[in-house]
Amino acid sequence: MTTSNDNTLPLIEEYYEEQIIQCMKCGMCQSTCPVYYEDSLETGCARGKLALSEALLHGKLEPNHKIEMIFNKCLLCHACAQACPVGLSPDKVFAAARAEMVKRYDMPWIKSVIYRKLLGQGKLSSLTGAISLANRLKLFSLARSLSIPKMLGKSVERLSFIDLPDIPSKPFMDRFPEVLEPKVKPIGTVGYFVGCAQNSVFQDVAEASVNVLLSLGYRVIIPKGQGCCGFPHYGAGDFETLKQKIAQNSSAFKKHKLDAIIISCATGGSGLKDVYPEITKNDDITTLGAKVYDISEFLAQKHLKDLKKIMPKNTKEKIKVTYHDACHLNRLQGVASQPRDLLNIMPSYEFVEMENSTKCCGEGGGFTVYYQEISTNVANRKRETIKNTGAKIVALGCPGCRAQISGALKQDGLNIDTRHTVCLLWDEIKKANGK
Amino acid sequence: MIDKNIITELENIVGKSNVLTDPSDLMLYSYDATQFYRVPDLVVVVHNSDEISKIVKLTRKNNVNLYPRGSGTNLSGGSIPADGGIVMELNRLNKILDIDVQNRIAVLEPGVVAATLDAEVSKKGLFYPPDPGSIAVATIGGCVAEGAGGLRALKYGTTKDYIIGLEVVLPNGDILQTGSLSTLKGSPGFDLTHLFVGSEGTLGIITKIAVKLIYPAKARKTFLVMYDSVGLAGTAVAKIIENKIIPSTMEFLDKITINAVEDFKKIGLPRDIEALLLIEIDGETEDVEVSAKILEDVCMKVGARSISVAKNDAQRLDLMEARRSALPVLARLKPTTILEDATVPRSKVPEMLEKIHDIQGKYDLMIGSFGHAGDGNLHPTILVDRRNKEEMKKVDMAIKEIFDYCIDLGGTLTGEHGIGIVKAPFMEKEFKKEGLSLFRDIKKALDPDNKLNPNKVVGAKEVHLDYI
Ligand SMILES: Cc1cc2nc3c(=O)[nH]c(=O)nc-3n(C[C@H](O)[C@H](O)[C@H](O)COP(=O)(O)OP(=O)(O)OC[C@H]3O[C@@H](n4cnc5c(N)ncnc54)[C@H](O)[C@@H]3O)c2cc1C
Ligand code: SF4
Ligand code: SF4
Ligand code: SF4
Numbered sequence: 001m002t003t004s005n006d007n008t009l010p011l012i013e014e015y016y017e018e019q020i021i022q023c024m025k026c027g028m029c030q031s032t033c034p035v036y037y038e039d040s041l042e043t044g045c046a047r048g049k050l051a052l053s054e055a056l057l058h059g060k061l062e063p064n065h066k067i068e069m070i071f072n073k074c075l076l077c078h079a080c081a082q083a084c085p086v087g088l089s090p091d092k093v094f095a096a097a098r099a100e101m102v103k104r105y106d107m108p109w110i111k112s113v114i115y116r117k118l119l120g121q122g123k124l125s126s127l128t129g130a131i132s133l134a135n136r137l138k139l140f141s142l143a144r145s146l147s148i149p150k151m152l153g154k155s156v157e158r159l160s161f162i163d164l165p166d167i168p169s170k171p172f173m174d175r176f177p178e179v180l181e182p183k184v185k186p187i188g189t190v191g192y193f194v195g196c197a198q199n200s201v202f203q204d205v206a207e208a209s210v211n212v213l214l215s216l217g218y219r220v221i222i223p224k225g226q227g228c229c230g231f232p233h234y235g236a237g238d239f240e241t242l243k244q245k246i247a248q249n250s251s252a253f254k255k256h257k258l259d260a261i262i263i264s265c266a267t268g269g270s271g272l273k274d275v276y277p278e279i280t281k282n283d284d285i286t287t288l289g290a291k292v293y294d295i296s297e298f299l300a301q302k303h304l305k306d307l308k309k310i311m312p313k314n315t316k317e318k319i320k321v322t323y324h325d326a327c328h329l330n331r332l333q334g335v336a337s338q339p340r341d342l343l344n345i346m347p348s349y350e351f352v353e354m355e356n357s358t359k360c361c362g363e364g365g366g367f368t369v370y371y372q373e374i375s376t377n378v379a380n381r382k383r384e385t386i387k388n389t390g391a392k393i394v395a396l397g398c399p400g401c402r403a404q405i406s407g408a409l410k411q412d413g414l415n416i417d418t419r420h421t422v423c424l425l426w427d428e429i430k431k432a433n434g435k
Numbered sequence: 436m437i438d439k440n441i442i443t444e445l446e447n448i449v450g451k452s453n454v455l456t457d458p459s460d461l462m463l464y465s466y467d468a469t470q471f472y473r474v475p476d477l478v479v480v481v482h483n484s485d486e487i488s489k490i491v492k493l494t495r496k497n498n499v500n501l502y503p504r505g506s507g508t509n510l511s512g513g514s515i516p517a518d519g520g521i522v523m524e525l526n527r528l529n530k531i532l533d534i535d536v537q538n539r540i541a542v543l544e545p546g547v548v549a550a551t552l553d554a555e556v557s558k559k560g561l562f563y564p565p566d567p568g569s570i571a572v573a574t575i576g577g578c579v580a581e582g583a584g585g586l587r588a589l590k591y592g593t594t595k596d597y598i599i600g601l602e603v604v605l606p607n608g609d610i611l612q613t614g615s616l617s618t619l620k621g622s623p624g625f626d627l628t629h630l631f632v633g634s635e636g637t638l639g640i641i642t643k644i645a646v647k648l649i650y651p652a653k654a655r656k657t658f659l660v661m662y663d664s665v666g667l668a669g670t671a672v673a674k675i676i677e678n679k680i681i682p683s684t685m686e687f688l689d690k691i692t693i694n695a696v697e698d699f700k701k702i703g704l705p706r707d708i709e710a711l712l713l714i715e716i717d718g719e720t721e722d723v724e725v726s727a728k729i730l731e732d733v734c735m736k737v738g739a740r741s742i743s744v745a746k747n748d749a750q751r752l753d754l755m756e757a758r759r760s761a762l763p764v765l766a767r768l769k770p771t772t773i774l775e776d777a778t779v780p781r782s783k784v785p786e787m788l789e790k791i792h793d794i795q796g797k798y799d800l801m802i803g804s805f806g807h808a809g810d811g812n813l814h815p816t817i818l819v820d821r822r823n824k825e826e827m828k829k830v831d832m833a834i835k836e837i838f839d840y841c842i843d844l845g846g847t848l849t850g851e852h853g854i855g856i857v858k859a860p861f862m863e864k865e866f867k868k869e870g871l872s873l874f875r876d877i878k879k880a881l882d883p884d885n886k887l888n889p890n891k892v893v894g895a896k897e898v899h900l901d902y903i
Contacts, residue, residue, distance in 0.1 A: 021822065024772045025903070026468045027508040031550070032572035040526045040546075041480070042463035042507070051903065067459050076857050083571070085763035086772075 016093045020057060022086050023050040029080035029090065034360040035073060038374045043070045044266045046080035046090035047064045053097050068101040073371055075364030075378075076235055077327035092278065098237025117210060172203045173222060180210060180220040187217040188299075191258040191290060193249075193272065196228045196266035197399035205399070208426035209295050215310065215429055216303055225252030229263075230351040231271035235365040239279070246276055250287050258290040262298055264422055266398030269294045270332035294329060295422050296397055300338035307425070308345050318350040321424070322391035324382065324405060325358040325399035335397070339421045343395055346428045363404035379408040395421045436609045437477045437521065441497055445479055448489050453480040464522045467507045467514045468569075469857055470771070470821065471900035475502070475516040480524045483611055484602060484642035489525070491640065492608035495886050503636040505546065505577030508569045510774055511855025513581065517898045518889050525576055526849050528642065535617070539648040540599065542616050545641050546577025549583075552646075562651035564591035567851070568762065576641050577733055582633035584851035588760075589809035590717075591649075593851060595632045602643030604632055606882035616645040630877070635853050636888040638881045652717035655683070656727045657745040659754045660704060660712040660734045665689065668710035669785035671737040672808050675714070676781070678733055680726045684715040685809035686758045691786060692803040692816075695764040696757050703715060704757060708740060712808060713758045761805040762816065764868065769801065769818035771902075773830060777837055779846030781811040790840045791815050798829040812850030821902045836864040839864070854892045862893065 027047050030036045035044035042048035052070060055061040075095050081089045145251055173194060198206040213220050230245030250270075253261060261284070263269045272292045277283055284292045299307060321343060329335045336358075343351040362368070362378025382405060386394055394409075396402055397420060406418040437456075445454045455461065455478040465472040477497075481487050494501045500520025507514050516522050527545035531552065535541070536559050543552060549570045556563050566585035571784055573583065579601070584593035600614030614628035631639055662668040672685060688696070688711040697704050704711065712734075715727050727744070734742055745751035766772040779787045788804060791813075795802040806813040815837060819826045838848055838861050848858045848865055863871050874893040878885075890896050 019772070021820075023471050023772045024468065024766055026465050026569070027506055027572050028569070030506060031548075040524075040529075041462065048463040051463055051466060052459060055459075061459055061462060064459075066457055070459060088764070088768045124477065207863075 016053075016096050019088050019090070019093050020050055020053045021324045022088060023039055023047060023090075024086060025051070026085060028083045028085055032079035032083040034057060034075060034077060034079065034362065034378050035371075035374055038377050043073055046074075046084070046088075046094075049074065049094055049097075050088075051089055053093055056097075063101065068098070069370060071097045071101060071237075071358040071368050075327070075360050075362065075367050077360040077364065078331040079327065079360065082331060095234055095237065097238075098235070099239045100237070102239075120142065120307065130298055142226040168200075168203055172199045172206045173190060173224070175203075175211065176206075176222055178222055178224050180214060180222070182214045182217045182219060185216045186219040189219040189221060190381045191219055191253050191256060191259065192222045192228070193253075193263040193265075193268060193277055193292075194222060194263055195268040195399075197265055202399050202402065202420070205264050206421040208420065209262065209424045212295075212299065212422060212426050212429065213262065216299075216306055221256050221258065223252040223256060225255070227252075229265070229268035229271040231267050231275065232365060234271065234275050242275070243279060246280060246287065250289075254289040256289070260298065261288055261292045262293060262295050264295040264397065264420060266294065266326040266329035266333070267400060269327040269335075274332050294335050294338075294397065296339040296342055297333070297335045297413060299422070299425070300341040304341055304345065307342070310432055311345060311347050311428050313347070315347040315431075319348060319393060320352055320389065320391040321349040321393040321395050322352050322354045322386060322389045323357060323421070324354070324386070324394055324396040324401055326396055326401045327358075327360050329397045330358050337379075339395065339397055342421055342425055345422060348431065349393070349424065352389045354389045354391075356381075356385055359385075359405045361401045361408075363400040368404070375404075376408075379396040379404050383412060383414070387412075387414060391416065393417045393419055393424070395419055397421055397425055437499065440606070441493065442477070444493055445477070445490065448486050448493070449479055449481055450671040453482075454478075462550060464504065464507070464524070465515065466903050467512060468510050469512045469515070469855075470773075470775075470902050471515055471857070472903040473517050473900055474516055475726060476519055478522045478524060480527060483644070484604055487604045487640055487642060488610055490521075491604055491606065495606065495884060498884070498886070500886055500889050503576075503580070503640050505574030505580075506548070506572050508573050508704075509577060509581055509853060509855065510776065510857075511581070511635070511853040512857045512900065513847070513853055513855035513888070514577075514896075515856065515900065517856055517891070517900060518719075518834075520886075523640070523852055525640070526574055528576075529574075530642070531555055532779065534561070534648075538559065538617070538619070539650075540617065540619065540644065540645055541648055542645045543575060545579070545644060546573055546627060547575050549573050549575055549578055549587045556648055557651070557893065560650070561648040563597065563646060565594045565597060574699045575644055575646075579641055579644055580634060580636050581853040582851065584807070584810070584812070585621070586623055586807065587836040588807060588812075588851075589685055590681045595629060597646045597648075598628060598632050598644065599647050599727065600645035601628050601631055601641055603639035603641050605639045606884075606887045610642070611639070612643075614645070616643065619647055623778070629720045632855070635892050636856060637878060637892050638683075638887070640887070641685045652683070652719075654723040655715055655717035655751075656723050657751045657754050658712075658714045658727075658730065658734070659757065660714065661708045661740045661742070662706060662710040662712070662738070663740055665788050666785045667712045667738050668712055668808070669782070671712065671734050671739065672784070673782055674733045674737055675730060675861065676809070678729055680716065680730055682714045682730075682809060683717045684713065685807070686713040686792060687711070687784070687803040687806055687808035687813075688713075688757060688761055691801070692761050692765060692805045693757075695803060696760055697769055699764045699767060700756065700760050702753070702756055711757060713754065728772050758805070761803075762814075765803045765805075765816045765818060767793050768803075769820055771821040771833075773817040773819065774852075775815045775817065775834060775837060776849045776852040777815060777841040777846060778812040778848075778850035779841055781809065783844045783846065784811055784813065787811075787841065787844060787846070794833050794836050798833045798851070800826070800829060800833055800838045802833075807850070810850060811846065827902070835861075841900060856891055856894070856898045859890070859892060859894045860897055 012434040029046040033045045233241040362375040465474040504514040526546040529546035530772045532542045567583040600616045801818040
């Protein structure tokens with residue numbers, strides 16, 4: 001199976017040798033790692049996986065599948081980076097290490113099918129053909145988290161745990177035209193990055209995002225040629241497909257003259273803002289033609305006052321809502337106050353904080369399948385903190401978290417809704433308009 | 436290599452999944468924060484004293500070395516399986532068994548993380564003062580075994596001042612209780628509790644710990660004081676204490692560290708000052724006010740360039756930032772960070788720093804120093820690249836010189852990081868023949884076969900390890 005005989009890992013070396021060597025083995029990263037919290041094994045925390053990278057780098061260990069699995073034992077949640085006194089980003093090293101493993105062993109066939117054939121294909125819309133066939137299998141979650149438990153020989157528990165709505169028969173991008181004009185004279189033109197989750201499963205999020213932008217007076221362009229952001233490939237170590245995705249999205253968005261690019265998927269957003277520059281060594285404006293914003297970041301920073309004006313006036317009772325900080329929004333994009341600002345201006349809701357709102361929910365791509373038990377335990381902790389707030393709704397900004405948390409809540413028979421912040425906002429605007 | 440039968444027996448005791456033998460797993464239990472390493476032959480993850488006792492008996496019978504380990508954050512090589520054998524991971528014994536508010540005692544298992552204890556007792560209005568820089572990850576077991584200190588040691592003491600009783604699995608497998616798990620006082624027999632505090636896992640495996648708790652102070656005040664020379668800062672430290680003020684924290688940063696803080700944090704520290712003191716006093720509200728006045732006076736009289744006082748919690752955090760970021764910013768200067776722990780009488784701090792400065796010039800190394808000025812406990816931090824073998828040789832020589840000088844000044848090898856392997860060769864110099872031989876007799880009495888964390892602390896044999 002091995003494709004190379006030497007012991008060095010060129011990709012690790014190329015990108016991250018300095019990171020690896022700078023780890024001073026202080027162990028401070030244990031303090032924030034959600035995986036280490038669950039099993040207290042050194043394979044969980046960043047220090048262990050960095051030591052492993054170093055051992056591979058220096059030929060002290062030979063790469064093998066056991067080691068590949070250790071690199072997969074990571075939620076890419078970036079919490080270790082926050083604790084690291086040296087300022088390392090260990091999660092990036094692990095993504096590179098996974099890439100190395102993929103190069104060496106080729107991907108397991110099922111990964112290749114999902115990542116290369118489905119997500120790797122040209123357009124998002126052609127993906128949905130396959131998806132609707134597999135509706136019952138809930139292929140989105142599979143695509144995002146590689147969870148085809150049956151095919152991987154794992155139990156099917158995971159499928160019933162992750163909770164997804166039925167996939168609509170038509171993808172979002174087929175239902176909406178490429179250019180949408182506001183009712184008033186446009187105040188600007190923004191591009192909308194749909195992302196595959198919003199295109200297929202969570203279309204409510206894409207709809208709400210586009211509608212809120214339109215009601216503020218933006219012309220919204222949804223470039224037809226766009227595809228998946230490539231983060232799942234990044235997370236699974238398939239850097240080749242990731243590079244193709246970057247090229248595809250770059251050309252799709254650069255076709256239009258845009259003031260900003262808006263995305264309502266936390267993971268996708270961190271991909272565009274964080275992973276793209278790492279790979280291309282260029283900023284988002286050079287790569288995609290405009291600055292990238294998460295939807296709540298854009299709305300709260302630029303239009304909080306305007307939004308206040310279009311909120312409903314007489315709301316009878318307030319519904320308690322709490323907020324979960326997606327790792328890829330809070331830590332990777334620094335977006336934390338903005339969604340709260342939005343929640344605080346919505347008259348129909350009373351915002352309450354949950355304890356440890358920034359702690360990962362346990363959804364982490366392949367992790368969710370490979371380490372089902374840990375993933376479920378992490379999710380259950382999140383559920384308890386949500387439950388303790390007495391909230392009826394959990395607002396969040398990430399499709400992965402939404403599937404994971406909603407699954408955890410349903411497992412416990414809790415009647416708590418999971419909604420994207422922008423969906424709540426759109427509901428308010430509709431309510432104000434008497435719809 | 437561990438015999439197949441032993442592996443089977445271990446699996447019977449703790450379950451298959453808690454016996455690690457894969458080379459990749461073993462690699463991850465080979466190091467601690469010294470960055471030295473030696474791969475163990477096996478790792479066993481344990482959950483209670485019963486399992487531990489059985490394993491101790493099993494390994495002893497089969498002549499296998501055993502190394503206790505908490506979070507592996509020690510800076511002395513203490514948890515490294517330096518002579519091969521089995522690493523015993525204790526961090527799953529992580530229950531706080533009782534917090535007795537009336538008697539102000541907590542009883543806990545050794546795997547509880549220090550920060551967790553701190554948080555849980557403060558919920559009940561109590562206070563556990565020892566706060567090592569690694570508080571967020573270090574286990575209490577590791578802290579007891581190392582006698583860990585922290586920023587508050589000057590006024591509040593270190594871990595050893597808070598331990599009132601222990602449960603220990605001895606090297607022969609017996610389970611012993613020392614001191615008391617429920618009363619603060621008691622003096623029957625030898626003080627076995629404190630024989631195990633600071634024993635670095637060489638005399639027994641700690642499985643239960645009773646700590647004494649106190650009430651937190653009502654008020655505090657924080658100062659940042661700048662000096663144009665290390666000597667002046669040293670004088671200020673002495674004068675403050677002469678004036679009967681015992682700050683809860685009195686921390687020092689040298690010029691290299693100050694500049695590194697400015698490089699990365701840009702908090703507006705003057706780059707030309709030679710020394711910086713972070714001082715915090717706490718106590719009853721009125722007392723704090725009175726002491727604050729005296730302290731400011733003393734600092735200025737000694738010749739401080741300037742002094743900043745925090746007016747609220749946010750400002751306090753700003754002032755603390757310089758000290759908090761000392762290690763992190765130094766660590767960013769070079770790939771490899773080696774944290775040392777020289778401790779001298781308080782009055783000798785300026786002399787020690789001068790020596791460190793000389794050594795730095797002599798070996799052409801970068802050394803930033805910071806530390807607990809009030810305790811005379813300095814952390815000279817050597818910044819190098821461990822891929823550079825020549826440089827690493829110089830590091831060894833520099834460390835030796837630092838310690839020799841430290842002991843000549845009447846100091847000690849370690850203020851709080853322990854002896855482990857890295858400082859074992861210096862023990863005779865500090866404790867003389869008689870002292871060391873008594874240590875060895877004690878070790879022999881408890882562990883005649885030298886199977887528990889062998890050759891650490893009082894090791895007869897010099898152990899050489901490579902950097903990972
Ligand atoms: C960034 C950083 C800052 C630090 N700051 C400080 C500081 O301010 N003050 C300070 O004192 N130290 C400090 N340290 C050192 C270290 O964190 C402490 O020594 C800590 O107490 C070690 O705890 P641990 O759980 O990691 O123990 P480990 O490193 O796992 O073990 C330490 C020793 O204790 C033994 N041991 C562990 N558990 C047991 C047990 N249950 N029974 C018997 N023996 C046991 C081991 O064999 C070993 O010899 C720092 C370390 C780092 C990396
Ligand atoms: S990214 Fe998250 S899960 Fe992965 S090692 Fe870091 S803290 Fe742990
Ligand atoms: S906190 Fe950073 S330097 Fe310390 S062990 Fe973890 S990754 Fe390494
Ligand atoms: S991260 Fe967002 S855009 Fe990217 S694949 Fe996933 S859902 Fe789609």
